[in-house]
Amino acid sequence: MRVRVEQTALPGIGVRHDLVTESGRRLGVVSHRNGRRDLVLYDPDDPDSCQHDIPLTDDEAEALADILGASLMLGQLAGLREQAAGLLTEQIAIPAGSKYVNKRLGDTKARTRTSASIVAVLRDGEVIVSPDPTFRFAAGDVVVVVGTRQGLDGVTAILAETPDG
Amino acid sequence: MHETTTLLVEVGALLLLLGLLGRLSRRFGVSPIPLYLLAGLAFGHGGLLRLNASEEFFAVGAEIGVILLLVMLGLEYSADELVGNLRSAAPAGLIDAVLNALPGFAFALLLGWGWVAAVVLAGVTWVSSSGVIAKVLGDLGRVGNRETPVILSVLVIEDLAMALYLPLVTALLAGVGLVKGGIALAVAVLTVVAVLAVAIRYGHLISAALSAKDPEALLLGVLGLTLLVAGAAAKLQVSAAVGAFLVGIALSGPVAHHATELLSPLRDLFAAVFFVFFGLVTDPLDMPPVLLPALVLAVVTMGTKLLTGWLAARRAGIAEPGRWRAGFALTPRGEFSIVIAGLAVAAAYPVEPKLAALATAYVLITVVTGPMLARLPDTPWFKRWLRRRSAARPPVPVRVGE
Numbered sequence: 278m279r280v281r282v283e284q285t286a287l288p289g290i291g292v293r294h295d296l297v298t299e300s301g302r303r304l305g306v307v308s309h310r311n312g313r314r315d316l317v318l319y320d321p322d323d324p325d326s327c328q329h330d331i332p333l334t335d336d337e338a339e340a341l342a343d344i345l346g347a348s349l350m351l352g353q354l355a356g357l358r359e360q361a362a363g364l365l366t367e368q369i370a371i372p373a374g375s376k377y378v379n380k381r382l383g384d385t386k387a388r389t390r391t392s393a394s395i396v397a398v399l400r401d402g403e404v405i406v407s408p409d410p411t412f413r414f415a416a417g418d419v420v421v422v423v424g425t426r427q428g429l430d431g432v433t434a435i436l437a438e439t440p441d442g
Numbered sequence: 443m444h445e446t447t448t449l450l451v452e453v454g455a456l457l458l459l460l461g462l463l464g465r466l467s468r469r470f471g472v473s474p475i476p477l478y479l480l481a482g483l484a485f486g487h488g489g490l491l492r493l494n495a496s497e498e499f500f501a502v503g504a505e506i507g508v509i510l511l512l513v514m515l516g517l518e519y520s521a522d523e524l525v526g527n528l529r530s531a532a533p534a535g536l537i538d539a540v541l542n543a544l545p546g547f548a549f550a551l552l553l554g555w556g557w558v559a560a561v562v563l564a565g566v567t568w569v570s571s572s573g574v575i576a577k578v579l580g581d582l583g584r585v586g587n588r589e590t591p592v593i594l595s596v597l598v599i600e601d602l603a604m605a606l607y608l609p610l611v612t613a614l615l616a617g618v619g620l621v622k623g624g625i626a627l628a629v630a631v632l633t634v635v636a637v638l639a640v641a642i643r644y645g646h647l648i649s650a651a652l653s654a655k656d657p658e659a660l661l662l663g664v665l666g667l668t669l670l671v672a673g674a675a676a677k678l679q680v681s682a683a684v685g686a687f688l689v690g691i692a693l694s695g696p697v698a699h700h701a702t703e704l705l706s707p708l709r710d711l712f713a714a715v716f717f718v719f720f721g722l723v724t725d726p727l728d729m730p731p732v733l734l735p736a737l738v739l740a741v742v743t744m745g746t747k748l749l750t751g752w753l754a755a756r757r758a759g760i761a762e763p764g765r766w767r768a769g770f771a772l773t774p775r776g777e778f779s780i781v782i783a784g785l786a787v788a789a790a791y792p793v794e795p796k797l798a799a800l801a802t803a804y805v806l807i808t809v810v811t812g813p814m815l816a817r818l819p820d821t822p823w824f825k826r827w828l829r830r831r832s833a834a835r836p837p838v839p840v841r842v843g844e
Contacts, residue, residue, distance in 0.1 A: 285591050288527055288598045289518040289576070293586060307586045310699070317586030325764035330583035 393424025482721015516690015
């Protein structure tokens with residue numbers, strides 16, 4: 278890891294991890310022994326005191342970790358795109374009226390029809406990496422697609438199909 | 443039969459009143475301890491209304507209250523934490539002991555109360571209230587602050603020091619004199635070291651013997667073990683409270699976590715009974731003459747606590763505002779000071795009777811003003827004053843890291 282995370286024991290409470298960002302802000306996480314955790318942001322004027330102390334529930338902490346992890350993954354995908362010329366990555370939201378809501382990924386036959394791949398699905402702040410053909414879409418899902426420009430446009434069109442069309 | 447009925451009425455009425463007082467204190471965001479003490483004063487010896495039937499019940503309940511306060515304190519820390527902390531924060535603990543115990547000691551001698559009372563008063567002024575301070579830190583959102591580990595380690599060392607101090611006081615109050623007091627202290631040191639060593643090496647075995655799965659069995663098991671060890675420790679003149687503290691330290695892992703949850707309501711009940719009982723046995727008529735001395739003592743020892751926190755935080759490389767926060771946060775005294783004074787009240791040795799009244803007044807003052815003072819460093823004018831102060835001096839490079 279290139280970032281130095283400092284770990285400090287808080288006797289009777291739990292443990293605190295904190296780090297200083299490249300922009301000079303200090304932030305940390307206090308993990309209480311009873312399972313509670315707080316995200317703390319330090320005051321730029323007084324780096325010893327926390328300006329904000331945000332208690333996170335299990336679900337909130339998980340969601341936040343996923344969002345941060347997902348944006349990291351998308352960044353890495355973007356890097357991949359630069360390496361392989363002509364290959365593009367795009368996030369496509371499934372429209373509410375799409376006929377593939379509640380249908381399986383395999384039903385779209387997207388890869389056969391467009392040769393673009395669905396590599397991940399973002400749902401409720403969570404990332405589902407490499408969904409298999411039996412994966413069921415829900416309204417509001419965002420799919421991450423890798424392919425050529427033509428292929429990406431093809432997937433967008435497929436996902437926009439309505440049940441009657 | 444009639445006795446029992448009166449007992450139920452008295453205990454019920456008093457607990458109901460405590461419940462209302464507890465709610466009132468929460469409404470104003472202050473510790474309920476001073477209100478419990480005042481309730482005890484009102485109904486005790488020389489108070490407004492005398493509770494006769496239930497005094498014995500409250501006496502036993504208070505005993506259990508002290509034991510539960512201490513076992514919960516022990517459960518909060520693991521043996522590894524205590525030992526690791528002792529290595530890193532021993533100098534801070536030493537500054538704390540010297541700066542805060544000596545004023546109490548000297549004050550009692552000045553009042554001409556004899557040196558046993560002086561040792562007791564030294565303990566009363568020495569120990570900060572970890573319960574009140576933990577709540578203040580949580581309320582002010584300072585748990586993540588970088589000076590907080592400094593505050594916590596001072597509290598941990600104080601608690602550990604109590605494991606040596608309480609047996610000494612118990613022995614002195616039994617009227618055994620200095621030599622036997624020294625022997626009691628040596629026994630206590632050996633016991634504490636042995637328990638810590640066993641807890642670090644075999645703590646998981648003790649914890650494994652008490653399954654965390656069955657709440658009822660765990661509650662009875664931990665409570666039984668604690669009372670048994672506390673009783674045995676009292677028989678050996680090592681102080682029941684220390685026995686309970688060591689049981690708490692020896693337990694670890696999921697057992698400690700579940701036991702904390704199960705014992706918390708019991709602790710709340712019996713600790714309230716303990717504070718009331720202390721008020722009950724203190725004569726309110728003793729209070730007015732000691733108010734002024736208590737105020738002087740409170741001002742002096744809150745000043746020394748402020749200095750303790752300031753120095754300890756500077757040692758840890760904390761900047762100026764954090765030093766003040768650490769200092770002010772440490773000022774409240776509470777449950778421990780009352781536990782120590784309670785030992786003196788219950789003892790056979792004739793200690794100055796005004797000691798209980800002085801300790802009550804002292805704790806009332808510090809426990810109310812301490813949490814207010816803790817907010818002081820967050821006020822705009824205090825920050826302005828700090829900025830002016832730092833602007834008036836050339837900047838000093840601050841050492842970073844703990």
